[in-house]
Amino acid sequence: MSIEPTMNLFVKKTGGWVASQLEACTRCGMCAEACPYYLATGKAEYAPIWKVEPLRRAYEQRFTLIGKLKVALGVEKALTDADLKAWSKVDFEACSVCGKCSGACPMGIEISSLIATVRAGITAAGLAPAGLVEKTEMQMKCGSPNGMCEDEYIKWFDSLEEKTGVKAPLDVKGADMLVVYTSLEIKDKRHNLYDLAKILNAAGIKWTISMDARDAFNMGSIIGNPKVQKELAGKILNTAKKLGVKQILVTECGHGFTTLRDAVPNVFGEELPFFVTHIAELLPNLIKEGKIKVKEGYFKNGHTYTFHDSCKIQRQGGIMDEPRYALKLLAGDTFKEMDSIRENGLCCGGGGGIRSIPEANENRLAAFKLKLAEVEKVGADVVVSTCDNCQLQLKDGFKHYNKAVEVKGLIEMVAEAMI
Ligand code: SF4
Ligand code: SF4
Incomplete structure (x- = not known):
């Protein structure tokens, strides 16, 4: 499917919502300051609001007088397949749909949901990464x-x-x-x-x-x-x-x-x-309910533990207190918190399918460096995560940057500490 029917379909389906969201944007740039790929690379095209530009343009060009005039007078070109192909690189190779930009927006714009809509449009047009x-x-x-x-x-x-x-x-x-x-x-x-x-x-x-x-x-x-x-x-x-x-x-x-x-x-x-x-x-x-018993302080063993908040399980899923409860019990005061945690946690750089796109490796490892800096700042040599994809990305990242940091999952820790 090419861009015309694809974008028509998406804009038609999401038109009102998209319009209300994008018209509220004040171009303040706060979403950019939340995006790990923008922060890690400094590339303007990786700013979250730019990632939804195809949707804004498609909506404007089809449904607003000013948009139609811009195209008719040649001020702006109608979106083409080639445009969408270029955006495929930005929306798939420099975004993990981590959702941090949505939380940062003072206007309450659901940018990551809009990005997901653009990604769906790119996929429907047959332009998703191989x-x-x-x-x-x-x-x-x-x-x-x-x-x-x-x-x-x-x-x-x-x-x-x-x-x-x-x-x-x-x-x-x-x-x-x-x-x-x-x-x-x-x-x-x-x-x-x-x-x-x-x-x-x-x-x-x-x-x-x-x-x-x-x-x-x-x-x-x-x-x-x-x-x-x-x-x-x-x-x-x-x-x-x-x-x-x-x-x-x-x-x-x-x-x-x-x-x-x-x-x-x-x-x-x-x-x-x-x-x-x-x-x-x-x-x-x-x-907590006493259905299983673990040895308190089992992991107080000379290591320093920290917890990586995953974008889907913690930020979106809201499961933030529970893993911390277990870690405090298991690792006591050797469990330390990083600077960016809970709903403000930093993406590890490996979500949203980016690990399956070889062309995105540079961006993925650049974004990981922000996480690495927080792990090093807190002095942790063990990072715990409840997401297997994050665990793979963390292991990959530590290996790539030659850092002796271990990555553990909560399942193995609880099983090991069980009485
Ligand atoms: S969802 Fe995350 S990675 Fe994607 S643009 Fe927003 S902050 Fe950046
Ligand atoms: S933070 Fe919100 S209002 Fe500011 S530029 Fe980003 S989307 Fe627009």
Whole structure:
């Protein structure tokens, strides 16, 4: 699809909202001061408000007299495919849809949502980055974007019995909880399956897993393709309904969690018959409620710990107090806070699918440097995160800059400290 029908469709669908948002912009520049890619590179085209310029122009040129006049008099050119291609580089290669710019805007403009709309337009026009298109096709074909197909999941789930003596609870009807992992975990954090089984069994939770709802990853949300988003989320939604669970637990996926919890009710136009939670929320609550016991101060071991707020789980998801409660208990006064935390946390630079776009590596590692500076300032040698994608980016970044900083997930810490 080329830009004309694509932008017409998006502007038509979002016209009023887009107009009210963009007309409120005072060009104050505060969103730019929040954007890690702009701050790290100093490039004017990476300012958040510039990333939504195609939408503003498309709206103005179609629906306002001044816009129509500008095009008719040749003051401004009508947007073309080539323009949108250039914006693909800005909106996909220099933005993690972290949402910090929206929080910084004094006019309350939802800039990151507008950026997501531009990304959807670029994708519909067939101009999304090749790396993301490839991952999307792979997930539609085999269930996971990184090629971890059903046979890999079968082997992983089977390995639970070999490692722990506990059989994987597959498709248990009437279970309380459906646990949904990500293929990043099978690849790089296989122990999450064993550690989480230990925690959930100790807490007396009747949980289940399912081959039909095994990967919370949703390339539709990342690339901005509503059809793909619906199809992938629908698999999990239908499995949860079929099994009759009361809740879905997303292990470490950030956007998978917010897609299921926040987007799915709107996408399907129905109230969910279960609630969606994340390990960042569940594990600390299990400790608080006395359902599992951990050794207090277990991680007071000469290291300094800090916590990385993930954009989806913490800023958007609002799960900020719970992981801190667990970390204070486990690491005591060796847990230190960075300067930019909670809803003001700095993106690690690796979200929004940017890790799947090789052309964005320079931007991604430049943005990571801001996070690195905060980690070094607080003197931490261990960074804890509840998102597996952030953990990969942090590990990558520390390795790239030759820094001896360890990255840990909350699941492994809680399992290790359990009494
Ligand atoms: S969403 Fe984040 S990365 Fe994207 S423009 Fe806004 S601040 Fe920058
Ligand atoms: S912070 Fe808000 S008002 Fe200021 S330039 Fe950015 S979008 Fe416009």
